[in-house]
Amino acid sequence: MYSKSIVASALFAGAAYAAPASQGVYASEASSEYGSQVPAYTGANAPYKSDSASVDLSKLATSFGTNSAVKAIHTTAPNGTESGAAAPLRSSMVTGSTTHGPYSGVPTTVGAVTTTTLGLTVSTLPLNPTATYYNTNGKLQNPEPAPYTPAGGLGTNGSLPRYMVESDFDYESITLGLYQEWIELDCFNNGLATFSEEDFIAAGLTAEDRELIRYMAQQEEGHATLLTNMLGETAPPQCTYNYPYTTVREFVDFNQKLTRYGESGVWGFINHLDSREVGQLLAQSIATEARQQMAFRQMSGLFPMNQYFETGVPQSWAWTLLAPYISSCPENTTRLAWQNFPALHIVNQPNINRWSANDTGAYEVTGNRTSDPSISTIPEEDSCINLNVTGYGCGPAIARNRSEPLSFPGKMVNFTWDAPGLAVGPNNSYITAVNPVAGEPQYVAWAAQLNLTYTPLIKTSNNSGYTYQPAAMNYQGGEGIVNGTMFVALTDTDMFLTPFNLSMINPHVVALGLYQAG
Numbered sequence: 001m002y003s004k005s006i007v008a009s010a011l012f013a014g015a016a017y018a019a020p021a022s023q024g025v026y027a028s029e030a031s032s033e034y035g036s037q038v039p040a041y042t043g044a045n046a047p048y049k050s051d052s053a054s055v056d057l058s059k060l061a062t063s064f065g066t067n068s069a070v071k072a073i074h075t076t077a078p079n080g081t082e083s084g085a086a087a088p089l090r091s092s093m094v095t096g097s098t099t100h101g102p103y104s105g106v107p108t109t110v111g112a113v114t115t116t117t118l119g120l121t122v123s124t125l126p127l128n129p130t131a132t133y134y135n136t137n138g139k140l141q142n143p144e145p146a147p148y149t150p151a152g153g154l155g156t157n158g159s160l161p162r163y164m165v166e167s168d169f170d171y172e173s174i175t176l177g178l179y180q181e182w183i184e185l186d187c188f189n190n191g192l193a194t195f196s197e198e199d200f201i202a203a204g205l206t207a208e209d210r211e212l213i214r215y216m217a218q219q220e221e222g223h224a225t226l227l228t229n230m231l232g233e234t235a236p237p238q239c240t241y242n243y244p245y246t247t248v249r250e251f252v253d254f255n256q257k258l259t260r261y262g263e264s265g266v267w268g269f270i271n272h273l274d275s276r277e278v279g280q281l282l283a284q285s286i287a288t289e290a291r292q293q294m295a296f297r298q299m300s301g302l303f304p305m306n307q308y309f310e311t312g313v314p315q316s317w318a319w320t321l322l323a324p325y326i327s328s329c330p331e332n333t334t335r336l337a338w339q340n341f342p343a344l345h346i347v348n349q350p351n352i353n354r355w356s357a358n359d360t361g362a363y364e365v366t367g368n369r370t371s372d373p374s375i376s377t378i379p380e381e382d383s384c385i386n387l388n389v390t391g392y393g394c395g396p397a398i399a400r401n402r403s404e405p406l407s408f409p410g411k412m413v414n415f416t417w418d419a420p421g422l423a424v425g426p427n428n429s430y431i432t433a434v435n436p437v438a439g440e441p442q443y444v445a446w447a448a449q450l451n452l453t454y455t456p457l458i459k460t461s462n463n464s465g466y467t468y469q470p471a472a473m474n475y476q477g478g479e480g481i482v483n484g485t486m487f488v489a490l491t492d493t494d495m496f497l498t499p500f501n502l503s504m505i506n507p508h509v510v511a512l513g514l515y516q517a518g
């Protein structure tokens with residue numbers, strides 16, 4: 001559950017120049033000697049272990065082609081009006097260029113979609129009175145409705161599923177998801193269209209890597225079609241976008257961030273949907289998104305999955321991070337009801353392209369949007385991209401375990417943040433806002449994995465300050481909470497919240513950002 005841990009600044013009085021924590025805190029720790037890779041693990045000898053590790057390179061295949069016959073028949077998939085034909089994709093494969101760049105016009109409408117508002121916050125209530133089940137003997141407590149079918153569950157009474165949104169909450173959540181799918185579809189294709197084969201090779205990515213990106217774009221066609229069908233005729237179309245990258249390296253870094261909040265935004269609302277059927281299909285979609293995020297981390301030379309649990313965040317968090325990259329949308333495009341928080345900028349955001357992230361200067365990102373990638377065009381002697389040294393290289397790989405981590409507990413993290421009232425999003429038609437109940441920011445909320453951990457914010461001006469990265473853990477003896485591509489917010493309170501009710505923090509959020517902790 002979300003631990004409310006307040007870390008007093010006095011504890012870190014001498015930590016500003018502390019050495020980085022051991023990378024073992026953040027990722028797997030292994031030695032090269034067989035049998036000693038897991039401390040305290042004994043009796044590992046087993047008959048299934050082969051001692052023949054050598055390979056005779058003289059016997060590798062040298063000619064290729066059909067060398068065996070497999071029984072088969074000629075078959076084609078049903079098409080058009082034929083029985084069993086699949087439904088059409090909403091968007092066909094890209095066949096021409098699309099428009100990109102910042103929006104310079106005047107919006108015809110401003111602000112999030114809204115209606116009558118019943119209050120400024122949602123009241124905190126006690127436990128649900130029906131949440132009383134507890135199994136003390138490991139046996140079934142109620143009669144089974146059918147053989148091998150324990151009592152309980154939702155949507156298990158035999159009713160015919162209806163795969164459509166069932167409430168305003170569902171509609172706005174899935175519409176947000178569709179905005180996310182559209183930008184991913186365009187962005188993946190944009191990188192392939194913008195950069196040459198030579199550009200990708202220079203970044204350590206081969207033709208097979210490009211094919212993976214191309215296929216991920218095709219996956220987004222399926223996702224966009226699915227969400228469109230669950231929304232109906234008012235589902236928004238694809239928009240035009242304004243991307244923050246100029247190199248392949250920045251392209252893949254941006255996408256590991258884009259897919260991070262795309263995935264986390266869904267985990268935050270999926271179990272609150274009124275339509276369980278929609279949630280089922282959405283889960284099968286977002287599981288693919290999680291794989292995309294991991295692949296882009298690998299292409300970026302980052303450890304692919306450096307946490308026990310993935311983070312779920314509220315819809316307004318995902319929309320805040322996504323909206324600045326949408327330039328414009330067609331007239332009458334369905335608008336969203338979610339809040340756009342002011343941007344929180346991490347001044348010393350770790351640069352993933354440096355072999356020593358501790359040498360990162362101020363604002364080493366490509367722009368002033370909170371999810372902008374790290375600048376890749378740094379001096380070669382500082383870069384890890386083409387460095388073939390274990391623990392320091394950061395070229396594309398299945399896994400990279402840095403000897404010097406991107407961040408560490410006790411690190412001073414410097415912030416600046418925007419005031420509310422700025423135009424963002426499609427056609428500059430949304431306005432960043434803070435709830436009237438929010439006071440001055442006092443805490444930094446670190447939303448990661450199953451936890452919401454707070455540290456004090458030390459203000460240095462009206463819109464700048466710093467804190468120290470917490471050393472909290474998910475479980476005693478486990479790995480650190482703060483890791484990966486994660487979420488940070490400035491708040492006026494340190495209220496205790498858990499993953500299922502994290503959106504209760506929204507009225508108290510003053511600014512929101514994304515932190516590249518690992």
